[in-house]
Amino acid sequence: MVFLRRRSLLLKTLLAVPVIWFFVAVLYSTSDKARGRGPLEPAAAPPPEAAAIRQEQHHAPGAPEPPEVELQPPVVVENQPDAPGFPEPEQENEISKKEEEDAGAMGVLPLPNGNNKYGEMGKPVVLPSNMSTGMKKLVDEGWQKNAFNQYVSDLISVRRSLPDPRDEWCKKEGRYQSSLPSTSVIICFHNEAWSVLLRTVHSVLDRSPAHMIHEVLLVDDFSDMDHLKTRLENYFTKYPKVKIIRAKKREGLIRARLLGAARATGKVLTYLDSHCECTTGWLEPLLDRIARNSTTVVCPVIDVIDDTTLEYHYRDSGGVNVGGFDWNLQFNWHSVPERERKRHENSAEPVWSPTMAGGLFSIDREFFERLGTYDNGFDIWGGENLELSFKTWMCGGTLEIVPCSHVGHIFRKRSPYKWRSGVNVLKKNSIRLAEVWLDDYSKYYYQRIGNDLVRIF
Ligand SMILES: *[C@@H]1O[C@H](CO)[C@@H](O)[C@H](O)[C@H]1NC(C)=O
Numbered sequence: 395m396v397f398l399r400r401r402s403l404l405l406k407t408l409l410a411v412p413v414i415w416f417f418v419a420v421l422y423s424t425s426d427k428a429r430g431r432g433p434l435e436p437a438a439a440p441p442p443e444a445a446a447i448r449q450e451q452h453h454a455p456g457a458p459e460p461p462e463v464e465l466q467p468p469v470v471v472e473n474q475p476d477a478p479g480f481p482e483p484e485q486e487n488e489i490s491k492k493e494e495e496d497a498g499a500m501g502v503l504p505l506p507n508g509n510n511k512y513g514e515m516g517k518p519v520v521l522p523s524n525m526s527t528g529m530k531k532l533v534d535e536g537w538q539k540n541a542f543n544q545y546v547s548d549l550i551s552v553r554r555s556l557p558d559p560r561d562e563w564c565k566k567e568g569r570y571q572s573s574l575p576s577t578s579v580i581i582c583f584h585n586e587a588w589s590v591l592l593r594t595v596h597s598v599l600d601r602s603p604a605h606m607i608h609e610v611l612l613v614d615d616f617s618d619m620d621h622l623k624t625r626l627e628n629y630f631t632k633y634p635k636v637k638i639i640r641a642k643k644r645e646g647l648i649r650a651r652l653l654g655a656a657r658a659t660g661k662v663l664t665y666l667d668s669h670c671e672c673t674t675g676w677l678e679p680l681l682d683r684i685a686r687n688s689t690t691v692v693c694p695v696i697d698v699i700d701d702t703t704l705e706y707h708y709r710d711s712g713g714v715n716v717g718g719f720d721w722n723l724q725f726n727w728h729s730v731p732e733r734e735r736k737r738h739e740n741s742a743e744p745v746w747s748p749t750m751a752g753g754l755f756s757i758d759r760e761f762f763e764r765l766g767t768y769d770n771g772f773d774i775w776g777g778e779n780l781e782l783s784f785k786t787w788m789c790g791g792t793l794e795i796v797p798c799s800h801v802g803h804i805f806r807k808r809s810p811y812k813w814r815s816g817v818n819v820l821k822k823n824s825i826r827l828a829e830v831w832l833d834d835y836s837k838y839y840y841q842r843i844g845n846d847l848v849r850i851f
């Protein structure tokens with residue numbers, strides 16, 4: 395008996411060792427995870443595939459890699475709300491409902507706690523670090539869905555004020571032609587956050603001379619979020635210029651843009667992403683260039699709206715960059731070359747740009763058609779910005795960045811959207827771009843991708 399009992403004790407001990415080891419190991423790995431993912435930084439630690447996604451993101455809505463300097467928002471304490479005054483989760487819905495009702499009738503919506511208007515004049519909104527668990531959860535969900543801080547965006551008026559980022563040169567009497575053409579503004583979106591999409595549209599309507607806005611076409615690329623269905627239609631019934639066009643299946647950026655172009659009837663087409671804010675006087679300098687010569691394709695300066703605080707960052711025209719590309723056929727930014735600088739007396743004058751970032755530009759509708767719009771063999775997204783840039787220059791047009799025109803854009807660090815996998819769409823489009831427009835130079839691209847063309851077709 396004694397022997398037997400001792401043997402079972404020995405057995406138990408032997409069993410216990412791996413079990414304890416297992417528990418310790420599990421404990422370690424979970425506490426590691428908990429440490430690695432703070433509630434406010436889901437985008438700060440991107441997954442390994444982030445590099446690829448980042449490219450997609452910056453290609454897709456045309457959003458460029460922003461110029462590397464001054465992207466870290468300065469620590470601004472102004473407008474930093476005191477925690478107690480912060481609306482708790484329950485109130486959040488009320489705010490957007492109320493905002494929805496008021497936004498049409500009046501200007502900026504005063505928030506419940508009186509005169510603290512979050513994000514006015516483009517100021518950052520910094521959430522308190524001791525948020526309640528419920529609020530933290532909402533903040534996390536907003537990041538998950540959008541890859542920017544939706545919670546903060548929802549706190550900010552959809553008609554918030556912004557600073558006027560223009561140089562004095564831009565505001566001079568008679569700077570622009572007195573009679574400018576009107577434009578169709580085309581905004582494509584897929585599952586965009588309510589407050590961000592509305593802010594984009596209101597910034598267009600509020601900061602453009604009414605007679606220059608022929609219409610605003612919202613092209614819904616098959617969103618499935620509820621707020622983008624009848625709620626969106628109801629909201630915009632008060633705004634007859636705003637029309638909603640629905641894709642019948644997921645089309646991708648390029649075909650969604652073409653869907654918008656096919657319906658547009660303005661003399662000029664102006665494309666914007668669905669997470670932008672236009673500033674005072676953004677439109678006139680763009681339309682002026684096209685009025686002077688309809689083969690001029692123009693891009694505003696793209697300012698950075700911080701993805702965490704929604705702070706609006708801008709620089710004067712001395713910091714303007716032009717678009718280029720590398721032999722991976724990736725868009726990139728360059729400072730204005732010396733020879734181009736010499737062509738101008740003032741740094742606020744429009745500058746020639748080899749390429750465009752893609753998401754934000756104006757083009758004469760007939761000229762766009764003459765260029766054959768986008769190559770309809772291009773799929774979903776990617777490369778279309780270079781295609782249009784090359785065509786513009788090679789078919790008798792001019793591509794310019796217009797420093798007097800500023801539009802803010804939320805730069806995301808990852809794409810929140812899912813795409814069917816298996817096909818490298820960007821690469822397929824880029825090979826098509828190289829074949830059609832690069833002639834002998836295509837070999838440099840093929841070298842970069844290791845002449846790996848086979849799997850694409
Ligand atoms: C957060 O901190 C502030 C000041 O430090 C305090 O007034 C507030 O009550 C705190 N809120 C919570 C939910 O703990």
Ligand SMILES: *[C@@H]1O[C@H](CO)[C@@H](O)[C@H](O)[C@H]1NC(C)=O
Pocket residue numbers: 686687688689690790791792
């Ligand atoms: C418009 O610009 C193009 C390209 O620079 C030029 O060839 C053309 O002559 C210009 N047209 C007019 C009417 O100035």
